[in-house]
Amino acid sequence: TSRRLLDKPTDASMRFSRGLSDTLPPLALDRASALIAELGGGRVLRGMVDDHRGALPPIPPIEIPDGALERVLGCPVDSSEAATALARLGFSVEQDGGALRVLPPHFRRDVRILADVAEEVGRSLGYARVPSTLPGRRRPATELAPHPPVEDRVRDVLVGAGLDEAITYSFTAVAAAARLHGLGEGRAPIPLRNPLSEDLSVMRTSLLPGLCGALGRNLNRGVSDVALFEIGRAYWEGERTAPPPGSTPDGADAALPPLPEEPLLLGMVSQTGDGRADTVAARLRDLQSVLAFAAHDLAGVSVTIEPQEIPGLRPGRSGRIIADGAAVGVIGELDPDVVDGFALRGRVAAAELRIDGLVPQVPPAPRFRQPPTQPAVQLDLSVTVPVDARMGTALEIAREAAGELLESIEDLDEYRGEATGTRKSWTFRLTYRAADRTLKMTEAQARHDAVAAALETRLGAEVRR
Structure with missing residues (x-):
């Protein structure tokens, strides 16, 4: 009562609010008075000043039907043994066959129901008696487990690729949104009516400005070679x-102001501090590989990069991400002006993908595919090509020329330097396999030679011997 009136919590009020007995203070006062008289030469007067508005209601007895303790604890419990254990703890127990009538001691106002008594019995007899069982009810599996949220699946891929997750504000500055558009190109940001600050005055149309801000804060605190995703x-x-x-x-909310579209996006930035073109090119290939893996894992589709000039990205090192003929994202190196605008250092590769434009509304059912029983043949192919040649075009030519024996093709490396002059060098790894027989090396080599000839004819490639 004093705590509520004065709004001053005390140690006593905290203890009594947790259900302590009101019979404990007189016992404590008697003991304290005896110590004062014995050790301090004090004189104890008769009586006690008790500013207590009324005693707490008496603790009611608890009825324990026969077999109830066994049902709660999950192990056999003898009624006489339970009564003895409770009596040792200060409980008053009346036994009638297998049933018990239990009255808790005055200082145990926390024991109110059957489960409280069962806990005291189990604690006294030892929980080692309780057998180990699986929780919950068991039933045969009749359906597949639900698919995990698409965000979790994407997050697993990105974390596994070595990127760190960032969580930025859904608001941004007008200047930042205009500096780097990403997938928000051509879209005007929605202004806030009561912005927190000028830097958080509009709703974001892309994740990239916020990621660039997070990248800058990491760089300012001495973190180097930062790779973030959101x-x-x-x-x-x-x-x-x-x-x-x-x-x-019923359409009753149709008259309300229309809400904006809220696409689910994936943004990535990867920074390198050495300023070298080949290093940031490697970062771009890393991001492209991660996107390709995520697209295949989420939707079972392949993505290609179509070179285009994207506002905010460096010309010649930017493009759109294409899946099933539709543009679903952008990728490229940040333009130097954008790097300076966000107060970044070094060179930065960035990518943004619309996840809900790539993943089907109903996830495809998993299908079993027989593991290959025949051995594969792996062959590498190194070629030099004109500097403006496109990797996607080369891969399409190779797949057409290799035919059905080509299981996979992977671009391993791109090199530009004095050794290649005005050209660039690519290295591919091609895996050939026949499903019904052991593929002979001569067959694989014939398909390999066909790939090399097609690249020479259609792309102007020269095979490096």
């Missing part, structure tokens, strides 16, 4: 085509 939503005004989640089926 999974989040952007806000595109006037592009929503379906009712937002939570809409009423």
Whole structure:
């Protein structure tokens, strides 16, 4: 009562609010008075001043039906043994066959129900008696487990590739949104009515400005070679085509202001501090590989990069990410002006992918594929090509020329230097396999030679011997 009136919590109020007995203070006072008289020569007067508005209600007895303790604890419990254990703890126990009538001691107001008594019995007799069982009810599996959220699947891929996750504000500055558009190209950011500050005055249309800000803060604190990703939503005004989640089926909320489209995006930035073109090119290939793996894992599709000039990205080192003929993202090196605008250092590779434009609404059911029973033949191919040649074009030519025996093709390396002059060098690894027989080396070499000839004819490649 004093705590509520004065709004001053005390140690006593905290203890009594947890259900301590009101019979404990007189016992404590008697003991303290005896110590004062014995050790300090004090004189104890009769009586006690008790500013207590009323005693707490008496503790009611608890009825324990026969077999109830066994059902709660999950192991056999003899009623006489339980009564003896409770009596040792100060409980008053009346036994009638297998049933018990238990009255807790005055200082155990926390024991109120059957489960409390069962806990005391189990603790006294030892929990080692309780057998180990699996939790919950067991039933046969009749369906597959639900798919994990797509964000978790993407996050697993990115973390496994060595990137660190960042979580940035859904708001950004007007200047930052205009400096780097990403997938928000051509879209005006939505202004806030009550912005927290000028730097957080509009809703973001891309994740890349926020990631660049996080990248800059890491660099300013001495972190080098930073690689960050973020999974989040952007806000595109006037592009929503379906009712937002939570809409009423009767259409009563149709008169409310329309909500923006909220696409689920993946943004990535990777910084290198040495300023070398070949280093940032390697970072771009790393991001491209991660995107390709994520697209295959999420939707079972292959992605290609179509070179294009993207605002905010360096010309000649930027392009759109294409999946099934549709543009689903952008990738490239940040333009030097953008790097300076965000107060970054070195060179930065960036990519942004629209996840919900890539992943189907209903995830495809998993299908079993028989592991290969025949050995594969792996052959490498190194060629030099014109400096403006496209990797995607080379891969398409190689797949067409190799035919059905080609299981996979992987670009291992790109080199530019004095040894190649005005050209660049690519190295591919091609895996050949026949499903019904052991593939002979002569067959694989014939397909390999066909790939080399097709690249020479259609791409102007020269095979490096």
